[in-house]
Amino acid sequence: MAFPEKLKALRLKHKLTQEELGEKLCLSRTSISYYEQGKFEPDINTIIAISDLFKISIDELLK
Known part of the structure; x- marks a missing residue:
């Protein structure tokens, strides 16, 4: 699943x-x-914020 679908x-x-x-x-x-x-695509700070908000790793979010 790609980032847009995961989000x-x-x-x-x-x-x-x-x-x-x-x-x-x-x-x-x-x-x-x-x-x-x-x-x-979000910038790195937004990716980190999304990861923190949903309590998942950046790897889980992007891979």
């Missing part, structure tokens, strides 16, 4: 909307949407 799956598993996830990460809903669609 969406994690968001849905934790019952968060794109808006709610964006608020937790200090990002816009549009940014979350673009990450989930694979239009943009």
